[in-house]
Structure formats: C-alpha cells, structure tokens
Amino acid sequence: MALFLTEEEKAILNGEQGEARQFAMEVLTSVATSCNAKRLIPVQSVHLVLHTYKSCFDAGVEAAEKIAAMGAKFTVPTTIDPYGMDAEDWKEAKTPDHYAEMQIRLANAIMSMGVIPYWTCTPYYGFTVPRFGEHLAWTESSAVAFANTVIGARSNRETAIVDVCCAIVGRTVETGLHLQENRYGEVHIELKYDRPLSQWEYGALGFRLGKLLGNRIGVVTGMQGEPTHENLKTLCAAGAASGSIALLHIVGITPEARTYEEAFGPNKPTETISITEEDMLQTRAEMNTHRGENVDLIAVGCPQYTINEIVGIRDMLAGRKVSPSVQFWIYANSFAIAMAERMGIRKELEDAGVTIRAETCMIISPIHEWGFKVIMTDSGKCVHYGPMECNAAMVFGSTEECVEAAVAGRVLSEGEIA
C-alpha cells in the first residue's frame, strides 16, 4: 500500500520549501511507510519531549541544533515538556555547570524554532487546550493519556525528535489512535466500590491499571462521584508511566464512553478484571519501595501542580511550618506560580519552609545531586520513575499524608493523622 501525499507534501519532500521542511517530511514519510500508514494528517498542536539534557543526552542537543541550523520554524502552536532544571535558580538547585550549559544549548535551539516556552507536562491547561476529536501530535505520555481520555482528542504517544518534525510541517502520521477503529475498548475494568475513590486512590488506580493493561485500552466501570481534573491528571500520569496507557475509557467521564456499549463499540472484552478496596491497598504497598518513617524530601507536583492544588497545600498546612529535618518541594509551571504570587500564597508557603520548583520536574532534573535517600510523593508516576531517575527509595501517600510528613519530619502511620 503506497503512502498518499498531497501536492503540497510532495513539494515539501522535493525541497521546494527549504531544507528543514524537507528533512521533517523525509522523517515523517519514512515513519509513515514503516507503519504502513495511508497518509499524513494535519495536527492542531504539537507538544515536544526534546526538553531536558537529562533524558535526551548530547545526541538530543546535537539533533536540536542540527535541525535549528537548517532554518526550521514551527508552523503550528507547539509547547514543550518541563525545563531540565529549576528555571528560576538552577544554581541554588545544585545543577552541575556542564549540565546547565547543555540544557541552555538545547533550550536555545528549540526556542529558535518558535516553541511556546511554557515548560510544562500539562499543556492542556494552557494555550493549546484540545477540543473533542481534534488531532494532536503530543509526546508527554501523561498529557497524551489526558487528552485522549478526558477530552477525547486524538494523539498517539509521539516519539522524541519526530515530534519536532511534526511541528515543522504541522502534520503527523495517520496511525494508531488517530483512527476510530483503534480507539475501542479491549479489557473491562470493574471497580468494586460503593463510594467515590479517595484522593490517593486515583494515583494508585493508574499505577495498577498501567501494570495490568500495558498498551491495551481499558474500559472502567463503577467510578462514582465527580473526580476533579486533577484527580484524572494523576490517574492518567500513573497509568502512562507504569504501563503505556494512552487512552482509557472511564464510563460516564470519557467523552467517547458515555456508556459501556459505546466504549467497546464493535469489540467484545477480551478479559474482565475486578478491582476492590483490598486490591488498592495491596497496590499501595507495592508502590512503596521504602519501609520505615525516615524521609529526606517530600516532592509533589508530578504532573506539575495546578493553582488549585497549591491552594490545597496552603490550606492543609494551616499555618504550620515544614520540619527543618526535611525538604518540601512543589513543582509547578509558570502560570500556576504567577497565580500563587498574585494570591500571596507563594510567600505564605515559602515562609512556612516550602520550596517552589519552577517549570521543571522531579524526574527529569538532576535531583540526584542532592543525595536524597528517601522521597515521599503523592504521584503514582513519580513512584514509578523515582528509583531509576532519582536514585531514591519511594514512599507513596495522599497529598494530606505528604503534608503531615513534611510538618512532622517523618512518615506518619495511618492512625497518627487526625
């Protein structure tokens, strides 16, 4: 089956619109041919993961510089994942000089192509909010899962560097989740709950589903109450990290899953898996790679915190201070931080001993320089990557438990929290 190209796409491929667009089109047509796609499709926005020296290495920096040197310019709104180090004060955040130099080179190359420098893993809270049915070329796995699951937009988990090519020509390969026939449910997940999930259970559910589903599409029934978009952000991020979840049908929440029947379409479930409260407690125990009450860092904001979540931390602290024996960091993007400043909350938090880490992320910044042995978090995604990327043992808990640990300077047992 030959790949269909429009007249314009052929012209780009022939180099009639410059070297950068030709390069990008060569890459996309190679990818399209490799996966037997019929054609390319226009996308409304692109989100890049060529964002940090920590995960793209010298080759990623070189690739960005090579493509920038061809004169590349992005032709659709393009955002980018968190900055590879604290964007306000990388020196204070113990970033090694060589690392910082490479990060700045990478950022300069990407910036020269016209990226919107909104260093965030949550581009759906911003300038490229997708609409239902819209085609996207996004990379950040948690954002892809959110866009497909919560909004009903269509994106595959695009690949690093290929994402840059998508942004240059404003197109991606029509394959995978861009096609309706690949969006129906495969596995039935039955929540055996007679109450809404509590806050920590969203992260734990995502973590468990990622392990159970891999890259299969699950259909979740039995979710009660009104989960917030922050709850769903946490769930999607954990499932996209512990497995490869890009689309989860949550019946009654996912726009394409108003009913069980709609979610499965022509498919029959290949498997039905029940999840009980007991299972979730067991999952929570598996997520903890540390036993004991000592902790060095309490880190929240993976994905980056919204202003609502920052307000929540202020309220939970209720005037108390962080113990001097631990660090308590909140990761947030520039938008949430600006709002926290206007609302006077940043100062309140900093006076209480909380550190705001700007526009970056606990996983993809050089946090290992601090030598933390034990990190506590409310993020199911961070629990997955922490042992590898932060060289630390992980403790998972609700946001409230994280705040209580920060105040006490140790992980509290269940009965100790009032």
Add this chain to the structure above:
Amino acid sequence: MNKVFTGRTAVSGDVIEGEAIVSTMPFGFFGGCNPREGIIIDQWHDLHGQSIKDKVFIYPEGRGSTVGAAVMLELVRTGSAPLAILNNQCELISQCGCILAKKLYDVSLPMIDQFQTDITRAIKTGDRVRIDPVAGTVEVLE
C-alpha cells in the same frame, strides 16, 4: 543449508553480519540501557549487565518512554549501538530511532519484524547471523 527467516523490513539499511544477543522480554531503551555504553541497566531484564553494542539485538517487542529514540541516537553518536534490531512486532519509538540514526548520523540501523516464526526462539544468543534488510531476511551462519 543455512536456516533463513524472512520478515518485514520495518527500517531498511545495509547488509551486515554479526553476533546475536537474544532476549524474550519486551524492551525500552530509556531506562533500559546505558546510553553511552550499550549495557542493559534495567534490573528486571533478562540481559541485565550484558552489552548490545555491535550485536544483532533480538527481542519480542518494544515498550516504554517516548524519549527512547534519543537514547538510541546517543548510542549511535557514541558508537555503542546495536548493528540491527529484530522483533516479532516493532513499535513506533525504536522504529523512529532507527530512521533518525540514518537521517542525523548517517548510520545504518536496520530493523526487521513480523517473521513467520517467533524470532526470539528461532535464534540463540551467540549465533552468527547475516541480515539483508532490503530482502527482510536473517540467515543463521554455520
């Protein structure tokens, strides 16, 4: 007569001969191997501690993070990449890594998948194989 297996050319490249290293577990490059040495660092992987550098790397299917392609490019940049990749079913991330290796570093890193048999059982670690990416064939050399 040498055994020959035919698959689908996922990414074409040059004809090569080399030693096979075979895993029966899915593999992701990010967190899967050291990007400058080609040593498998994933502690749950059956090839943990072994090197894929200059080998024909055979595993059932790809998985994991979308920055895997950048890890593959760093392997290519430092001369630590495998010679070729054979899968039962390849996925987009490593396929893109192979395509970008050619485009950005002019290094041939062919990939073949969808053999008529489970390629991770048909070939053993240490076998010498000859890969013809255009024909989509793998020949086990005696």
